[in-house]
Amino acid sequence: MTTAETDIFQTLESEVRSYSRGWPTVFESASGSWLRSEDGRDYLDFFAGAGALNYGHNNPVLKAALIDYIAGDGITHGLDMHTVAKRELLESFDSHILKPRGLDYKVQFPGPTGANAVESALKLARKVTGRSSIINFTNAFHGMTLGALSVTGNSMKRAGAGIPLVHATPMPFDNYFDGVTEDFHWFSRVLDDSGSGLNRPAAVIVETVQGEGGVNVARPEWLRALAKLCSDRDILLIVDDVQMGCGRTGPFFSFEIAGITPDIVTLSKSIGGYGLPMALTLFKRDLDVWSPGEHNGTFRGNNPAFVTSKVALDHYWSDDSLHQATLAKGARIAEAFTELSTRYEGQVSTRGRGLVQGLVFEEPDHAAKVCNIAFDQGLLAETSGPSDEVVKLLPPLTITEDELDHGLRILTEATDTVCS
Structure with missing residues (x-):
C-alpha cells in the first residue's frame, strides 16, 4: 500500500x-x-x-433477501411505525427464539447500536425501581455513551467522557481474585448492611463473557448465584449480550448455559444478520412501564436490518x-x-x-x-x-x-x- x-x-x-x-x-x-x-x-x-x-x-442467503427487498421498494426508514418487515421479524424472533426457550419478553427497538440498547436498559431499570445506582463489574465494557461508559471498567475509555461518571459501583467479576475470595461474600454483606454506605442499586449489569475485557468467562454457577442474589434483594439483572449473543458462545443467548432468566437483555451487533445496524432491548413483560416516546431514536426502525435479521433467524435458528x-x-x-x-x-x-x-x-x-x-x-x-x-x-x-x-x-x- x-x-x-x-x-x-x-x-x-x-x-x-x-x-x-x-x-x-x-x-x-x-x-x-x-x-x-x-x-x-x-x-x-x-x-x-x-x-x-x-x-x-x-x-448469500441474507444478501438475496436484502436485494429483493430493496428492489421491491421496501420501507427503509420507519422510526417505530408498523411495517411488514418489522412484523415478520417479530414473528420469527418469537417463534424461533423466545417461545422455544420459554421467554416472555417484550421487545424494544432502542436505536441501532449496542450502546443504545444499554442506555435504554439502564433508564428502564431506574424508572421501574425508582433507584439510581447500578452495579457493574471489573473489566466490563458496555459502550461509549455516557451511561454505558459509567458501567464500563476500562480507565482509558472512561477518561474520554471528560466528566465524572457516577451512579455506578464496580464489583469483582468471576475469578477476579483468582478464586481467593468467596463469590459475592462482600457484595451481599454490603447490600444487607445498613451501615455499609452502598445505595441499594436499581440493577446489576453483566456480560457472561467479557470480550473487550480480555475474554473473561463467568462460570454458570457464578451466574446462577448472581441471579439469585439479585432476585432475593429485588434488584434487576441485566445481561449485556451485545457481543456474546446471537450464537457467539453456542446457544443463541450466552446466559442459557447457566439456566437463568435475566430481567433485561441487550442485543445488537449480529442481531441484524448482515452487519446492518440494529439493536433490541428485551425485558420481562411486567417491566414495560415506558410512556410513549419516552425513549426513542430516529434510526430505531432500520427495516433492511429487520429483513436480514428475520432471514438469519429462519435460516440458522430453526434447529x-x-x-x-x-x-x-x-x-x-x-x-x-x-x-x-x-x-x-x-x-x-x-x-x-x-x-x-x-x-x-x-x-x-x-x-x-x-x-x-x-x-x-x-x-x-x-x-x-x-x-x-x-x-x-x-x-x-x-x-x-x-x-x-x-x-x-x-x-x-x-x-x-x-x-x-
Missing part, C-alpha cells in the same frame, strides 16, 4: 481511528470469512466486525445445527490454544467459550506482536484485555473447518516466532 493510497485517511480522518492502524491496508470487498484489499490480497477474518458478522460477510457446530469449532480452537499453552507454559494461557477464544500472554506486548505477524500472513485478529494482553478470536460462526485450521496454523506459527 502506497502513501498516496492512504493520504486521504491521514489528512481528513480523525486520530481516533484504531483498527486501521493495526491493519494498514485498504479493503475493497468481502465474502464469507474473507476480506480482499484493493491490491488483491486476501485476509482471513478472525474478527468478524467485532462480533457483528456472525454469519459472515455478504452471506440447533449452528449451535452444535459453534461448540465443535470452539473446541477445535481451544485444543490448539491448549497445545500452545503447554508448549509455552508460564508464557501463554487460554480461556474462552464457543467461538470467542482468547490466547493470554504474560508479556502483554507479545499479543500485539502475534497479531502483527498474523496480519502479515493474511489473518485479522485483535487484542483485548486491560493491557491488550489477549489475542481474541471472533471468527464468523459460518467459518469452514478448513478456514479455521488455516487461521490456527498462522496463529501457531506467529506464537512460535514470538515466544521461542
Whole structure:
C-alpha cells in the first residue's frame, strides 16, 4: 500500500481511528470469512466486525433477501411505525427464539447500536425501581455513551467522557481474585448492611463473557448465584449480550448455559444478520412501564436490518445445527490454544467459550506482536484485555473447518516466532 493510497485517511480522518492502524491496508470487498484489499490480497477474518458478522460477510442467503427487498421498494426508514418487515421479524424472533426457550419478553427497538440498547436498559431499570445506582463489574465494557461508559471498567475509555461518571459501583467479576475470595461474600454483606454506605442499586449489569475485557468467562454457577442474589434483594439483572449473543458462545443467548432468566437483555451487533445496524432491548413483560416516546431514536426502525435479521433467524435458528457446530469449532480452537499453552507454559494461557477464544500472554506486548505477524500472513485478529494482553478470536460462526485450521496454523506459527 502506497502513501498516496492512504493520504486521504491521514489528512481528513480523525486520530481516533484504531483498527486501521493495526491493519494498514485498504479493503475493497468481502465474502464469507474473507476480506480482499484493493491490491488483491486476501485476509482471513478472525474478527468478524467485532462480533457483528456472525454469519459472515455478504452471506448469500441474507444478501438475496436484502436485494429483493430493496428492489421491491421496501420501507427503509420507519422510526417505530408498523411495517411488514418489522412484523415478520417479530414473528420469527418469537417463534424461533423466545417461545422455544420459554421467554416472555417484550421487545424494544432502542436505536441501532449496542450502546443504545444499554442506555435504554439502564433508564428502564431506574424508572421501574425508582433507584439510581447500578452495579457493574471489573473489566466490563458496555459502550461509549455516557451511561454505558459509567458501567464500563476500562480507565482509558472512561477518561474520554471528560466528566465524572457516577451512579455506578464496580464489583469483582468471576475469578477476579483468582478464586481467593468467596463469590459475592462482600457484595451481599454490603447490600444487607445498613451501615455499609452502598445505595441499594436499581440493577446489576453483566456480560457472561467479557470480550473487550480480555475474554473473561463467568462460570454458570457464578451466574446462577448472581441471579439469585439479585432476585432475593429485588434488584434487576441485566445481561449485556451485545457481543456474546446471537450464537457467539453456542446457544443463541450466552446466559442459557447457566439456566437463568435475566430481567433485561441487550442485543445488537449480529442481531441484524448482515452487519446492518440494529439493536433490541428485551425485558420481562411486567417491566414495560415506558410512556410513549419516552425513549426513542430516529434510526430505531432500520427495516433492511429487520429483513436480514428475520432471514438469519429462519435460516440458522430453526434447529440447533449452528449451535452444535459453534461448540465443535470452539473446541477445535481451544485444543490448539491448549497445545500452545503447554508448549509455552508460564508464557501463554487460554480461556474462552464457543467461538470467542482468547490466547493470554504474560508479556502483554507479545499479543500485539502475534497479531502483527498474523496480519502479515493474511489473518485479522485483535487484542483485548486491560493491557491488550489477549489475542481474541471472533471468527464468523459460518467459518469452514478448513478456514479455521488455516487461521490456527498462522496463529501457531506467529506464537512460535514470538515466544521461542
